[in-house]
Amino acid sequence: MGRSNDYIELTIALQPEQIEPCIGLLAGEGVEYFQEEPRRLLAYIPEPEWSESRKEAISSRLSATLAPQPPITVRHMADRNWNAEWEAHLQPIEISDRLAIVQKNKDFKPKPGQIVIEINPKMSFGTGYHATTRLMLRFMETMDLKDLRILDIGTGTGVLCIAARKLGNIHPILGVDNNDWAAENARENVTENNADNIRIDMLDAEDDLQEILRSPVDLILANINKNVIDRILPAIRNRAPQSRILISGIMIYDEPWLKKILKKLGYSTAGTLYEDEWLSTLAEPAS
Numbered sequence: 082m083g084r085s086n087d088y089i090e091l092t093i094a095l096q097p098e099q100i101e102p103c104i105g106l107l108a109g110e111g112v113e114y115f116q117e118e119p120r121r122l123l124a125y126i127p128e129p130e131w132s133e134s135r136k137e138a139i140s141s142r143l144s145a146t147l148a149p150q151p152p153i154t155v156r157h158m159a160d161r162n163w164n165a166e167w168e169a170h171l172q173p174i175e176i177s178d179r180l181a182i183v184q185k186n187k188d189f190k191p192k193p194g195q196i197v198i199e200i201n202p203k204m205s206f207g208t209g210y211h212a213t214t215r216l217m218l219r220f221m222e223t224m225d226l227k228d229l230r231i232l233d234i235g236t237g238t239g240v241l242c243i244a245a246r247k248l249g250n251i252h253p254i255l256g257v258d259n260n261d262w263a264a265e266n267a268r269e270n271v272t273e274n275n276a277d278n279i280r281i282d283m284l285d286a287e288d289d290l291q292e293i294l295r296s297p298v299d300l301i302l303a304n305i306n307k308n309v310i311d312r313i314l315p316a317i318r319n320r321a322p323q324s325r326i327l328i329s330g331i332m333i334y335d336e337p338w339l340k341k342i343l344k345k346l347g348y349s350t351a352g353t354l355y356e357d358e359w360l361s362t363l364a365e366p367a368s
């Protein structure tokens with residue numbers, strides 16, 4: 082994408098039960114940033130990636146699935162405007178008694194022993210406001226991360242890298258994202274959280290996988306989307322055959338597809354967590 086930090090904001094009026102499926106549809110069209118409200122969904126697309134044909138693709142996808150087609154309004158958001166608006170909405174999120182995500186400079190009193198991650202979101206996905214992030218974090222909490230060499234593909238705000246460090250991981254962590262703004266934001270969040278030994282690179286999971294997997298890895302965190310997961314899993318199996326993969330960004334309707342591809346590639350499923358219409362699965366190499 083270009084360097085413009087302006088965004089297109091789509092406001093889609095929806096019934097509450099339509100919000101999660103709509104996120105799934107838009108995620109399938111490559112939209113990465115959402116804000117859920119009670120009766121509407123706000124979706125954000127970098128201005129350089131916006132075009133009439135993108136608009137038509139999104140409209141026809143929505144009208145094919147959600148009848149009647151929900152009203153959509155399109156607004157151009159200059160960088161300076163949206164940042165303040167976006168941040169004003171965010172409230173602390175308690176992932177669990179052990180982990181909370183707090184917007185920078187917001188008051189929050191943690192429970193005893195609760196780990197607090199401070200995120201300055203700048204539009205990157207990973208504020209804890211989405212089920213796919215919460216599922217990843219809840220899964221990570223149940224795992225012994227201490228001695229694993231971890232790679233985070235599609236790092237967004239860097240929240241998963243920071244969480245891994247704060248949950249006791251002792252090795253260098255690599256986070257990658259193909260969005261330059263996300264990578265920049267992740268670096269800032271890593272610094273703000275005093276999370277040491279985390280490197281954030283702007284790399285594409287599909288084009289740069291060889292470089293991303295240049296060092297041995299035990300656990301890959303992949304909260305991306307179905308299409309990217311579909312394309313990178315075979316190459317991951319090939320290049321990092323021993324690594325486990327914690328996958329998120331998959332809708333429950335796609336669970337049969339996910340099970341099939343994991344089986345075909347020789348992975349077994351070590352567990353699956355669900356929230357709303359989303360799931361997260363830990364895939365383990367079967368041999």
Ligand SMILES: C[S@@+](CC[C@H](N)C(=O)[O-])C[C@H]1O[C@@H](n2cnc3c(N)ncnc32)[C@H](O)[C@@H]1O
Pocket residue numbers: 113205206207208209213214217234235236237238239240241257258259260263284285286287304305306309330
């Ligand atoms: C659903 S967000 C997840 C963010 C964060 N890891 C979390 O769990 O909240 C997906 C991220 O993947 C990035 N992404 C999408 N396609 C990618 C690709 N091909 N290569 C690298 N990153 C990608 C997006 O820019 C976005 O930041």
